[in-house]
Amino acid sequence: MTVPVIAFGQTEQDIVGGLERLHGPVTVVRRCTDMAELIAVAQSGLARAVIIAGDSSMLGISLLERLHSSDVAVVVLTDDGGEQHRLAALGVVHAALSIDPEVIAELVTTAVASLVAPRTSRLSASYADPAGALAPATVEEEPVQAPVELGEVTAVWGPAGAPGRTTLAVNLAAELAAAGKRVMLLDADTYGASVAVFLGLMDESAALAQACRLADQGLLDDTALERVSVKLAVQGAPLFVLTGITRTERWTELRPGALGNVIELARRNADHVVIDCGFCLEADEELSFDTMAPRRNGASLRCLELADRVYAVGASDAVGVPRLVRALGELEQVVPTVAPQIVLNKVRSSAVGPAPEDQLGQAWERFGPSIEVKAFLPADFAATDAALLGGSVLLESAPDSPLRLAIAALAGREVAGRRRRRPRRMKAKVTF
Numbered sequence: 001m002t003v004p005v006i007a008f009g010q011t012e013q014d015i016v017g018g019l020e021r022l023h024g025p026v027t028v029v030r031r032c033t034d035m036a037e038l039i040a041v042a043q044s045g046l047a048r049a050v051i052i053a054g055d056s057s058m059l060g061i062s063l064l065e066r067l068h069s070s071d072v073a074v075v076v077l078t079d080d081g082g083e084q085h086r087l088a089a090l091g092v093v094h095a096a097l098s099i100d101p102e103v104i105a106e107l108v109t110t111a112v113a114s115l116v117a118p119r120t121s122r123l124s125a126s127y128a129d130p131a132g133a134l135a136p137a138t139v140e141e142e143p144v145q146a147p148v149e150l151g152e153v154t155a156v157w158g159p160a161g162a163p164g165r166t167t168l169a170v171n172l173a174a175e176l177a178a179a180g181k182r183v184m185l186l187d188a189d190t191y192g193a194s195v196a197v198f199l200g201l202m203d204e205s206a207a208l209a210q211a212c213r214l215a216d217q218g219l220l221d222d223t224a225l226e227r228v229s230v231k232l233a234v235q236g237a238p239l240f241v242l243t244g245i246t247r248t249e250r251w252t253e254l255r256p257g258a259l260g261n262v263i264e265l266a267r268r269n270a271d272h273v274v275i276d277c278g279f280c281l282e283a284d285e286e287l288s289f290d291t292m293a294p295r296r297n298g299a300s301l302r303c304l305e306l307a308d309r310v311y312a313v314g315a316s317d318a319v320g321v322p323r324l325v326r327a328l329g330e331l332e333q334v335v336p337t338v339a340p341q342i343v344l345n346k347v348r349s350s351a352v353g354p355a356p357e358d359q360l361g362q363a364w365e366r367f368g369p370s371i372e373v374k375a376f377l378p379a380d381f382a383a384t385d386a387a388l389l390g391g392s393v394l395l396e397s398a399p400d401s402p403l404r405l406a407i408a409a410l411a412g413r414e415v416a417g418r419r420r421r422r423p424r425r426m427k428a429k430v431t432f
């Protein structure tokens with residue numbers, strides 16, 4: 001059976017003629033000269049692969065994902081050594097421009113076969129052999145690496161209405177860093193990134209967007225990740241921060257594919273990766289006719305998919321709790337693999353009555369989903385306001401505050417604080 005392919009770019013090298021003379025394994029069904037045409041033809045289902053000859057600098061994770069999601073494999077022919085390295089990092093089958101048509105056909109077959117097999121974002125063994133053997137020896141063999149211990153990824157998520165996602169994410173990261181762990185804090189909220197403000201950073205650089213751009217191009221490595229991240233000291237311990245997008249219209253810069261690679265690299269470099277996620281999970285794009293439309297909430301969804309632990313944060317009042325319950329239903333629909341841990345924040349008796357934890361706990365048992373509440377975080381406006389004003393974390397600005405102690409406990413730290421009397425157990429009065 002012949003594989004229908006698209007030829008893109010520098011095909012005057014008579015690559016097409018060479019392939020046609022083979023009369024068999026590969027048939028060029030279309031020559032494309034611009035990207036829009038390439039994407040349209042790929043989406044039309046006409047071809048199983050594209051051969052990009054010459055300049056392949058436009059090929060990043062986003063375009064690869066688009067092509068792959070249309071079941072179109074990619075083979076690049078280039079003589080540029082730097083570009084070959086980049087393509088290797090992206091896991092793209094590539095070889096020199098001058099290789100024989102028979103070998104191009106073999107590469108196409110390999111690329112198509114590996115699309116059918118489960119894919120990885122790195123160059124897999126099935127890619128490496130033909131390209132490595134055929135290209136002039138510009139691509140060095142990657143040394144076999146010892147397995148790296150991967151850090152734990154915690155996503156902090158919750159519904160709209162400012163329940164305290166950022167407060168928890170920032171302070172959790174700070175507690176872990178102060179405990180001597182290597183921590184990366186990522187701001188992936190595409191609606192209201194605010195980690196930089198919480199940490200008093202005058203940051204316009206949107207480090208996470210920079211990291212995603214590099215990842216998209218296959219240029220993000222350990223050194224680049226450390227270079228773009230903002231380094232802070234928490235009680236003398238380092239905390240690496242990838243700040244978020246400063247203007248919400250820049251959400252397209254956090255494409256899920258690239259963001260996924262940033263998270264994977266971060267977890268190879270840190271003991272803990274803490275992600276502040278956006279609230280919204282709706283997939284409006286699915287309702288449009290353009291099935292390839294970028295997904296605004298794709299960033300949050302990818303974070304939730306990749307996380308080892310998800311904290312679902314809700315505000316503890318008559319508005320916040322029902323919102324959290326609804327959002328959890330939505331989460332189950334959209335990312336069914338996630339088992340969220342419930343954190344009820346801003347717990348205060350003025351909102352729910354005396355012994356608020358008991359009230360909330362019992363109300364949750366009756367009206368919430370059957371997931372246990374992992375933690376109750378007290379309302380502590382004096383502490384949060386002082387921290388925000390000073391651009392500092394609670395463990396520095398209000399180390400003895402009840403909120404700080406509760407977050408430290410959630411982070412698994414034993415911190416000596418002033419003793420609090422356990423409130424009297426009450427019968428639930430609260431209904432949501």
Ligand SMILES: Nc1ncnc2c1ncn2[C@@H]1O[C@H](COP(=O)(O)OP(=O)(O)O)[C@@H](O)[C@H]1O
Nearest residue numbers: 162163164165166167346378379380381384403
């Ligand atoms: N436990 C708490 N007690 C008092 N104020 C809080 C608490 N948690 C968060 N806040 C405040 O609520 C506001 C919203 O918190 P934030 O973390 O930005 O929410 P989100 O990230 O969910 O939008 C901020 O002003 C923050 O200081």
Ligand SMILES: [Mg+2]
Nearest residue numbers: 165166192194
């Ligand atoms: Mg926030």
